[in-house]
Amino acid sequence: xxxxxxxxxxxxxxxxxxxxxxxxxxxxxxxxxxxxxxxxxxxxxxxxxxxxxxxxxxxxxxxxxxxxxxxxxxxxxxxxxxxxxxxxxxxxxxxxxxxxxxxxxxxxxxxxxxxxxxxxxxxxxxxxxxx
Numbered sequence: 001x002x003x004x005x006x007x008x009x010x011x012x013x014x015x016x017x018x019x020x021x022x023x024x025x026x027x028x029x030x031x032x033x034x035x036x037x038x039x040x041x042x043x044x045x046x047x048x049x050x051x052x053x054x055x056x057x058x059x060x061x062x063x064x065x066x067x068x069x070x071x072x073x074x075x076x077x078x079x080x081x082x083x084x085x086x087x088x089x090x091x092x093x094x095x096x097x098x099x100x101x102x103x104x105x106x107x108x109x110x111x112x113x114x115x116x117x118x119x120x121x122x123x124x125x126x127x128x129x130x131x
Contacts, residue, residue, distance in 0.1 A: 019122045071122070080126040
């Protein structure tokens with residue numbers, strides 16, 4: 001079996017691929033700079049719980065890197081569908097937080113727009129809105 005890098009060729013593929021690249025970038029930041037990631041997310045691990053940094057390196061980076069790299073390396077519509085719905089549910093969780101946790105802040109609105117955009121890019125391709 002020969003492996004070749006599936007370079008995007010259409011506008012829809014470029015949109016979905018861009019979302020996957022951003023997802024991988026987030027994963028790399030979580031993996032190699034977890035403390036910076038926590039500061040950007042306005043989270044703070046305590047000295048009593050150093051395993052919080054391990055959570056960023058493992059759970060948070062693992063999801064972003066795993067799904068993002070699979071989308072980039074395999075370029076399959078179902079993987080792009082999974083990426084889009086993952087970002088969409090991330091946005092949904094932020095909306096729930098904004099409504100129930102008194103999180104109606106500019107920070108949350110900015111991240112909501114980013115998450116919805118990252119969801120729409122692969123979903124547009126996977127659902128056939130762009131070719």
